Amino acid sequence: MKEEIMEIALKRGFIIPSNEIYGQISGFYDYGSIGAPMKRRIENAWRKFFLLRDGVFEVETATILPEIVLKASGHVGHFGDPLVECKTCKKKFRADTLVADHLAGELEKAEGEHVKRLKEHLSRLPGMKPEEMSAKIKEFRIKCPDCEGELADVGWFNLMFKTNIGPIEGNPGYPRPETAQGIFLDFPRLFRAHGTRLPLAAAQIGKSFRNEISPRQGLIRLREFTQMEIEYFFNPSNDKHPKFGEVASQKIKILTRDSQAAGKDEETEMTAQEAVERKIVPNQILAYYLARETQFYQMMGIPYSDFRFRHMMPDETPHYSGGNFDLEVKTSFGWIETIGTAYRTDYDLSSHSRMSKQDLSVFIEEEKKRIMPHVIEPSFGVDRLFWCILEKCYREKGGAEGRDWSWFDFPPIIAPFNCAVFPLMKKDGLKEKAEEVAAILRNDGFNCYYDESGSVGKRYARQDEIGTPYCITIDYDSLKDGTVTIRFRNDGKQIRQPISDLPSTLRKYKKEGKVTA
Secondary structure (H helix, E strand, C coil): CHHHHHHHHHHCCCEEECCHHHCCCCCCEEECCCHHHHHHHHHHHHHHHHHHCCCCEECCCCCEEEHHHHHHHCHHHHCEEEEEEECCCCCEEEHHHHHHHHHHHHHHHCCCHHHHHHHHHHHHCCCCCHHHHHHHHHHCCCCCCCCCCCECCCEEEECCCCEECCCCCCCEEEECCCCHHHHHHHHHHHHHHCCCCCCEEEEEEEEEECCCCCCCCHHHCCCEEEEEEEEEEECCCCCCCCCHHHCCCCEEEEECHHHHHCCCCCCEEEEHHHHHHCCCCCCHHHHHHHHHHHHHHHHCCCCHHHEEEEECCHHHCCCCCCCEEEEEEEECCEEEEEEEEEEEECHHHHHHHHHHCCCCCEEECCCCEEECCEEEEEEEEHHHHHHHHHHHHEECCECCCCECCCEECCCCCCCCCCEEEEECCCCCCHHHHHHHHHHHHHHCCCCEEECCCCCHHHHHHHHHHHCCCEEEEECHHHHHHCEEEEEECCCCCEEEEEHHHHHHHHHHHHHHCCCCC
16 A cells, blocks of 8 residues: 555655655655645644644744754764674664564564564564674574675664864764754743743744664655654643643553563553553653644544554663653554653753753742753654555545545645635636636635646546545536535535635635535
């Protein structure tokens, strides 16, 4: 399926390989004229759902960070992936990926107890040290995938791109590997600007950069990607969320540590309240975000049955963390992480405080003392979510609708275009009337696609292929009585509506998520 989706994504302009005419460098994709507006709609839906509702402040921080910032955060010393080189052809590979691919291949052929043993090896891969990975490569006799040569010992490769700030050498900087650090650095001013009160939440949407060893799988692993992150600063003596009551009964699925330790791939469903009471999730704030993430993903068209939260095991959880949960989606690539929700405690603020020699603690009036705030961080990968939406909303040709073309069933709030406008024909004033209707909708804020080429049937097919929920056709009756037909994407049925009512009608349909007549 992923091959078919990628073919449509490339053909219709959802994504474009960057620098394609010079030979694409892996790990970089552009968003085309269909993908870019859809990506913006995903980001705007996130803003509305997570920021506007809860009064989260949005910031925009610098992309290039001086080395001292990333030394304090631990990225200079510890942010990397295991790297292995072939002794014969000298090609370099990501070691954990090689081992995982080898074990997955063995698993397909294995039987009995050997299956359990291989699953245990796979479960231990995350967080494994280079020397342990070297031992696995030797144990399973893994060779170079290109030339079958012997592999050297596994080393460590820092994933940050490096540059120099200014014309004089010796002032290193890095394009940020995550958007979070800029928010931590801005925290003192944000705290003073907004009433010197906790909790305080700040967020941003922006690019991050990681020099991946062997990026592959399209949008799943990129060297330049977009993150949507929230940093929720709170007093550790009060880890309640003021809106937790709104989501306490929301069901979430967690792949617990106990299940993973037992070699099982079985999630446990519980409410957000139960997750806190059972001490699986450390506090209400983190549980609040897991519940909201569940709601948001369903709103994005990801079925509840196809995602879960994996509680990261102790050996893969950062030493400073009070609990990390990865939202994973079941895709044609397997389970992939798309959100990381972490309890970062006071690690970042304390580290920057020590390195900068600036006091980043805050005075709490009620307690008459200074404290270092703790942080809960939900970090969303936009590009991976984009791919998951493509997969989950993809509908093959045929099906109940009997179409001769594949199409996308996007929720109207994130479809690339709100609607499309067609003249039935390009003569007798129909073209001019259709252009007038398109202008009315665009002036009212709708992202409207205008198309007059080919038969109406082919135009419908093109719009279905990019997921446009409503097609508006101007015909001869439109010239007589000022009405148009609205075709609904999902069932192909049509209704007539006055042109004067179009903006309010389409706005109502979008709000309701209406995609059938």
